[in-house]
Amino acid sequence: MGPTIIMIKEMLKDLLRFLFIAVFVVLGVGIYYHANIWPDHQSIWSDDWNNWRIWPIIYFPYWQLYAELNLDTLDANCTKNRTIWENDPSKNGCLQEDWTVQAIAGIYVLFSSLLLVNLVIAMFRVRENSEKLWHFQRYTVICDYNRRIPSPFNLIPRLVQLIFLLKRDCSCDIKIGHTEIDLMNTKEKRKKSALQKNFQKIISFRSYNTK
Template identity: 50%
Template structure:
């Protein structure tokens, strides 16, 4: 991940490790799909369908983290091997984020511990509270950011510019009010005290990405900034702290039950898994046995699998499995 474009990678050892990781991740993804869809499982009449089991699987927090890491890994692989302009830089960033999420996923193992388990449950529930807070804060950030930009840069038309996405002027709308949530005042910028490397010539700043437009002083901007920081730092931040406190008390009141439930979930999640890459050998055998059983059932009576297995196909599968079993 850190040496894919230098002399070390040109040697075969780095390439071997890279493709081994691909195989390992692919096998692990197969296990996640198998657990999520409930493949190779049997049940009674009330047994859930594949689609229902898949939705239930995605609704779990840890499974959602898993899927996110695999999606990023697949996108990184596509970028790494198919995208021409600077594939190593973008792919390295995506690989790094995917690896970071995978490490966070391993925190689920701490749910087995009686002391650390309730703590992780609190963190998971607090993240839900934080998402609600961010939804409220985002509305305030966008509104205040637009006010700043409209009055400091009046009649500014081009918010994207001619450069790359990281130089777009639109990011300034979110940058200053976001960091003000953490106490940054940006008084020099909002009061337009000192400016350097900027111009007021429209023909220059609308074309060049090397020089920015100079801000125009507006007396109402510091006033709005003071009100915004008062509300965001005293009201919104204390609101999320109160939400965290309520979540903490709720989890602590039911910590034993919640911990036992999460512990049971972890045990059942790993109970039917086959370690990668050994599942590339075991799972095809299980798939053939699964198809053989469904074929035998299909030969005796009509079933929903008749669409996929006709009589000739069933006889072929049964003969093949019987010879190599």
């Protein structure tokens, strides 16, 4: 399950990058459609959220991602009476002919289906790299456990530390000095351990990026 989990994690990262690009593309194309097909609809936000103009802006380019072009259904639910569609947000004014909309639709479908979708499929091919990352993470876990005392023997050093702490509490004169020294030693050990782990990660990721 190790490589599979890493694969899913890396694929989700790539998918989020793809969705970030796709949102801007869908909104840009949808606004272009709306501005040229329904140029008289000025209000985007109405009282009822179901009738907001943002929904038809997103609707057509979103479903075109799945090859649902809607070329023969764009003229449905419309009226030529300006008073009706101005007072009823659920009604659309009839479409106005604009050849650039069809041209942009063709370019958008070509871009979304051939480039973006194939791009995200190509980014999902991370099986070989995921196995390398999993081996590296397994190595770091083994190294971490190699430095640790296994249970229940790890209780013995804790008891020894507790005894030393109690002794230091009894000798008030040297308590502060010993505590400061121990704190400094502990911090230095933690820094060394963190630097060693970061160094291992840097070496691993450099070899991972070069292969």
